[in-house]
Amino acid sequence: xxxxxQSPSTLSASVGDRVTITCRASQSxxxxxxxxxxxxxxxxxxxxxxxxxxxxxxxxxxxxxxxxTEFTLTISSLQPDDFATYYCQQYDVYSLTFGGGTKVEIx
Amino acid sequence: xxxxxxxxAEVKKPGASVKVxxxxxxYSLTKLSINWVRQAPGKGLEWMGGFDPEDDEKIYAxxxxxxxxxxxxxxxxxAYMELSGLRSEDTAMYFCxxxxxxxxxFDHWGRGTLVTVSS
Numbered sequence: 001x002x003x004x005x006q007s008p009s010t011l012s013a014s015v016g017d018r019v020t021i022t023c024r025a026s027q028s029x030x031x032x033x034x035x036x037x038x039x040x041x042x043x044x045x046x047x048x049x050x051x052x053x054x055x056x057x058x059x060x061x062x063x064x065x066x067x068x069t070e071f072t073l074t075i076s077s078l079q080p081d082d083f084a085t086y087y088c089q090q091y092d093v094y095s096l097t098f099g100g101g102t103k104v105e106i107x
Numbered sequence: 108x109x110x111x112x113x114x115x116a117e118v119k120k121p122g123a124s125v126k127v128x129x130x131x132x133x134y135s136l137t138k139l140s141i142n143w144v145r146q147a148p149g150k151g152l153e154w155m156g157g158f159d160p161e162d163d164e165k166i167y168a169x170x171x172x173x174x175x176x177x178x179x180x181x182x183x184x185x186a187y188m189e190l191s192g193l194r195s196e197d198t199a200m201y202f203c204x205x206x207x208x209x210x211x212x213f214d215h216w217g218r219g220t221l222v223t224v225s226s
Contacts (some may be wrong), residue, residue, distance in 0.1 A: 001169065032213035036152075043138065043202060043216040055214065087152055091211035092157040094166050096142070098152040 002026050002090050006099035012107040019075040021102045024090035028068045032092035035064055038101075039084045045088075048073065062069045078104070109133045111203050111217035112140075118223045124191040127220045130204030131184040139205045141186040142213065143177060147199040155188070155201075160209040193224045 003026035013019050023033065031051035036044035044057045048064035051071055061076045075082055083106055088099040114128040130142060142157025156177055157169035167175050176189045188201060201220045204213035 020200065032211075036213075038152075043218060044204075044213070045213045049210070049212050054116060056198070089152075089154075089212060094162070094211060095168060096154040096211060098144075101151040 002029060002093055002097050003044050004097050005090055006086075006088060006102050008102060009100065010105060011105045012028045012076050012105050015078055017079060017107075019077045019078050019082075019104060021086055021104075023066075023073070023099050025069045025071075025090055028100040029090045029092035031067045032090060033064070033066070033071050033090045034091065035062075036050045036087045036089065037082075037084045038087065044087065059084045074105055075104075108214050109207060111201060111215055112204065113201075113217040116221040116223070118225065119193050121194055121224055121226055123193050123224075124189060125193060125222050126187055126189040127184045127201050127203075127222070129186045129188070129217050131205075134184075134207070135181075136179055136184040136186065137181050138209075139207070140209055140211075141177070141179065142211075143175075143188045144202045144204055144213075146202070146219075147196070147219040149156070150199075153199075157211075159211075190222075193222075195224050198222065198224045201221050 007022050007023045033051045035048040038044040047058050050076045063074050085101045085103045087101050110132045114129045139159045140158040143155040145153050159166050178187045203217040
Protein backbone atom coordinates (compact mmCIF):
# COMPACT_ATOMS: atom_id res chain seq x y z
CA UNK A 1 0.00 0.00 0.00
CA UNK A 2 1.05 3.59 -0.60
CA UNK A 3 1.74 5.34 2.67
CA UNK A 4 0.65 8.99 2.97
CA UNK A 5 2.43 11.10 5.58
CA GLN A 6 1.11 14.52 6.57
CA SER A 7 2.97 17.22 8.42
CA PRO A 8 2.57 18.82 10.79
CA SER A 9 0.06 16.74 12.74
CA THR A 10 -1.08 19.87 14.57
CA LEU A 11 -0.75 23.48 13.53
CA SER A 12 -1.56 26.57 15.61
CA ALA A 13 -2.41 29.66 13.62
CA SER A 14 -4.29 32.94 13.80
CA VAL A 15 -7.05 34.34 11.63
CA GLY A 16 -5.47 35.90 8.57
CA ASP A 17 -2.39 33.67 8.59
CA ARG A 18 -1.16 31.84 5.53
CA VAL A 19 -1.17 28.13 6.32
CA THR A 20 0.59 25.31 4.48
CA ILE A 21 0.10 21.59 5.07
CA THR A 22 2.35 18.98 3.47
CA CYS A 23 1.48 15.47 2.33
CA ARG A 24 4.14 13.01 1.16
CA ALA A 25 3.51 9.75 -0.66
CA SER A 26 5.74 6.70 -0.22
CA GLN A 27 5.88 6.35 -4.02
CA SER A 28 4.94 8.51 -6.95
CA UNK A 29 1.20 9.03 -7.39
CA UNK A 30 1.43 11.54 -10.25
CA UNK A 31 -1.26 14.09 -9.35
CA UNK A 32 -3.88 11.65 -8.11
CA UNK A 33 -4.37 13.38 -4.77
CA UNK A 34 -7.38 14.84 -2.98
CA UNK A 35 -7.70 17.03 0.11
CA UNK A 36 -10.59 17.03 2.58
CA UNK A 37 -11.63 19.21 5.50
CA UNK A 38 -13.39 17.64 8.47
CA UNK A 39 -14.95 19.41 11.44
CA UNK A 40 -15.78 17.60 14.71
CA UNK A 41 -18.86 15.40 14.37
CA UNK A 42 -19.17 16.09 10.63
CA UNK A 43 -18.42 14.20 7.45
CA UNK A 44 -15.30 15.04 5.44
CA UNK A 45 -15.75 17.74 2.81
CA UNK A 46 -13.85 17.57 -0.50
CA UNK A 47 -11.68 20.64 -1.10
CA UNK A 48 -9.20 19.73 -3.84
CA UNK A 49 -8.88 16.89 -6.35
CA UNK A 50 -6.19 16.02 -8.89
CA UNK A 51 -3.72 17.79 -6.62
CA UNK A 52 -4.69 21.33 -7.62
CA UNK A 53 -8.30 21.40 -8.89
CA UNK A 54 -10.65 23.30 -6.61
CA UNK A 55 -13.95 21.55 -5.93
CA UNK A 56 -17.01 23.59 -6.87
CA UNK A 57 -18.18 25.82 -4.04
CA UNK A 58 -14.89 25.74 -2.13
CA UNK A 59 -13.48 29.21 -1.35
CA UNK A 60 -10.58 30.32 -3.50
CA UNK A 61 -8.36 30.86 -0.44
CA UNK A 62 -7.78 27.09 -0.61
CA UNK A 63 -5.24 25.86 -3.13
CA UNK A 64 -3.30 22.69 -3.77
CA UNK A 65 -0.04 21.98 -5.52
CA UNK A 66 2.50 19.25 -6.13
CA UNK A 67 3.01 16.06 -8.07
CA UNK A 68 4.89 12.81 -7.71
CA THR A 69 5.47 12.34 -4.00
CA GLU A 70 5.14 15.79 -2.44
CA PHE A 71 2.01 17.88 -2.17
CA THR A 72 0.82 20.94 -0.31
CA LEU A 73 -2.50 22.42 0.71
CA THR A 74 -2.39 26.17 1.28
CA ILE A 75 -4.95 28.41 2.92
CA SER A 76 -4.01 31.93 1.85
CA SER A 77 -5.74 33.77 4.69
CA LEU A 78 -7.10 31.61 7.49
CA GLN A 79 -10.73 32.28 8.39
CA PRO A 80 -12.59 31.29 11.59
CA ASP A 81 -14.50 28.62 9.64
CA ASP A 82 -11.22 26.96 8.60
CA PHE A 83 -10.27 25.61 12.02
CA ALA A 84 -10.65 21.90 11.35
CA THR A 85 -8.70 18.75 10.52
CA TYR A 86 -7.39 18.27 6.98
CA TYR A 87 -6.69 14.95 5.25
CA CYS A 88 -4.96 14.05 2.01
CA GLN A 89 -5.93 10.92 0.07
CA GLN A 90 -4.17 9.20 -2.83
CA TYR A 91 -6.18 7.53 -5.57
CA ASP A 92 -3.43 6.47 -7.93
CA VAL A 93 -3.58 2.88 -6.71
CA TYR A 94 -6.92 1.35 -5.83
CA SER A 95 -5.98 0.46 -2.38
CA LEU A 96 -6.87 4.00 -1.46
CA THR A 97 -5.05 5.56 1.47
CA PHE A 98 -5.44 8.67 3.58
CA GLY A 99 -2.87 10.72 5.41
CA GLY A 100 -3.01 10.83 9.18
CA GLY A 101 -4.53 14.30 9.28
CA THR A 102 -3.46 17.82 10.25
CA LYS A 103 -5.44 19.63 12.91
CA VAL A 104 -5.49 23.40 12.47
CA GLU A 105 -6.05 25.02 15.85
CA ILE A 106 -6.57 28.58 16.99
CA UNK A 107 -3.37 30.17 18.26
CA UNK B 108 -29.85 16.10 -4.97
CA UNK B 109 -27.84 12.94 -4.33
CA UNK B 110 -27.96 11.64 -0.78
CA UNK B 111 -26.42 8.64 0.93
CA UNK B 112 -28.63 7.62 3.85
CA UNK B 113 -27.04 5.24 6.32
CA UNK B 114 -28.59 2.90 8.85
CA UNK B 115 -28.66 3.66 12.55
CA ALA B 116 -26.13 3.07 15.29
CA GLU B 117 -25.30 -0.47 16.37
CA VAL B 118 -23.96 -2.03 19.54
CA LYS B 119 -22.36 -5.43 19.13
CA LYS B 120 -20.50 -7.93 21.28
CA PRO B 121 -16.98 -9.05 20.44
CA GLY B 122 -16.99 -11.80 17.83
CA ALA B 123 -20.32 -10.73 16.34
CA SER B 124 -20.96 -9.31 12.88
CA VAL B 125 -22.50 -6.02 11.84
CA LYS B 126 -24.15 -5.06 8.57
CA VAL B 127 -24.40 -1.36 7.74
CA UNK B 128 -26.57 -0.07 4.91
CA UNK B 129 -26.22 2.95 2.67
CA UNK B 130 -29.26 3.88 0.59
CA UNK B 131 -28.72 6.11 -2.43
CA UNK B 132 -31.42 8.64 -3.19
CA UNK B 133 -31.57 11.02 -6.13
CA TYR B 134 -29.32 8.80 -8.26
CA SER B 135 -28.98 5.24 -9.45
CA LEU B 136 -26.65 2.95 -7.52
CA THR B 137 -25.70 1.28 -10.80
CA LYS B 138 -24.01 4.52 -11.87
CA LEU B 139 -21.96 4.84 -8.69
CA SER B 140 -18.97 3.25 -7.03
CA ILE B 141 -19.67 3.00 -3.30
CA ASN B 142 -16.70 2.94 -0.96
CA TRP B 143 -16.55 2.50 2.79
CA VAL B 144 -14.37 4.54 5.13
CA ARG B 145 -14.17 4.26 8.89
CA GLN B 146 -12.98 6.55 11.64
CA ALA B 147 -12.24 5.38 15.16
CA PRO B 148 -12.95 7.89 17.95
CA GLY B 149 -10.40 10.71 17.78
CA LYS B 150 -8.53 9.05 14.93
CA GLY B 151 -8.09 9.55 11.19
CA LEU B 152 -9.87 8.23 8.13
CA GLU B 153 -9.30 4.64 7.07
CA TRP B 154 -10.42 3.28 3.70
CA MET B 155 -11.98 -0.18 3.98
CA GLY B 156 -12.78 -0.99 0.39
CA GLY B 157 -14.97 -0.25 -2.58
CA PHE B 158 -15.75 -0.89 -6.20
CA ASP B 159 -12.93 -0.03 -8.59
CA PRO B 160 -14.70 1.31 -11.69
CA GLU B 161 -11.57 1.02 -13.86
CA ASP B 162 -11.05 -2.69 -13.25
CA ASP B 163 -14.74 -3.40 -12.63
CA GLU B 164 -14.07 -5.26 -9.39
CA LYS B 165 -14.46 -4.93 -5.67
CA ILE B 166 -11.27 -4.19 -3.75
CA TYR B 167 -10.88 -4.59 -0.01
CA ALA B 168 -8.12 -3.05 2.05
CA UNK B 169 -5.64 -5.69 3.14
CA UNK B 170 -6.39 -5.05 6.81
CA UNK B 171 -10.01 -6.13 6.36
CA UNK B 172 -9.66 -8.95 3.86
CA UNK B 173 -11.42 -12.05 5.10
CA UNK B 174 -13.60 -10.05 7.51
CA UNK B 175 -15.43 -7.57 5.29
CA UNK B 176 -18.02 -8.11 2.60
CA UNK B 177 -19.48 -5.31 0.50
CA UNK B 178 -22.63 -5.96 -1.47
CA UNK B 179 -25.26 -4.02 -3.36
CA UNK B 180 -28.98 -4.37 -4.01
CA UNK B 181 -29.67 -2.45 -7.18
CA UNK B 182 -33.42 -3.00 -6.86
CA UNK B 183 -33.45 -0.77 -3.76
CA UNK B 184 -30.34 1.31 -4.58
CA UNK B 185 -28.79 0.18 -1.30
CA ALA B 186 -25.17 -0.77 -0.60
CA TYR B 187 -24.14 -2.86 2.37
CA MET B 188 -20.95 -3.38 4.34
CA GLU B 189 -20.73 -6.38 6.64
CA LEU B 190 -17.84 -6.74 9.07
CA SER B 191 -17.39 -9.98 10.99
CA GLY B 192 -15.28 -11.05 13.92
CA LEU B 193 -15.79 -7.72 15.64
CA ARG B 194 -13.32 -6.61 18.27
CA SER B 195 -13.17 -3.52 20.45
CA GLU B 196 -10.80 -1.85 17.98
CA ASP B 197 -13.60 -1.91 15.39
CA THR B 198 -15.54 0.65 17.43
CA ALA B 199 -15.80 3.50 14.94
CA MET B 200 -17.97 5.64 12.72
CA TYR B 201 -18.48 3.91 9.39
CA PHE B 202 -19.10 6.09 6.32
CA CYS B 203 -20.18 5.24 2.82
CA UNK B 204 -18.78 7.60 0.19
CA UNK B 205 -18.87 8.02 -3.55
CA UNK B 206 -18.10 10.25 -6.51
CA UNK B 207 -20.67 11.13 -9.16
CA UNK B 208 -18.01 11.07 -11.88
CA UNK B 209 -16.83 7.57 -10.88
CA UNK B 210 -13.51 9.00 -9.73
CA UNK B 211 -11.82 7.48 -6.70
CA UNK B 212 -12.02 10.50 -4.44
CA PHE B 213 -15.26 11.34 -2.68
CA ASP B 214 -17.62 14.24 -3.23
CA HIS B 215 -20.60 12.66 -1.49
CA TRP B 216 -20.62 11.05 1.94
CA GLY B 217 -23.21 9.40 4.15
CA ARG B 218 -23.56 10.85 7.65
CA GLY B 219 -21.98 7.78 9.17
CA THR B 220 -23.08 4.84 11.30
CA LEU B 221 -21.57 4.46 14.75
CA VAL B 222 -20.69 0.86 15.55
CA THR B 223 -19.76 0.17 19.16
CA VAL B 224 -18.18 -3.14 20.09
CA SER B 225 -18.45 -3.86 23.77
CA SER B 226 -18.96 -6.85 26.00
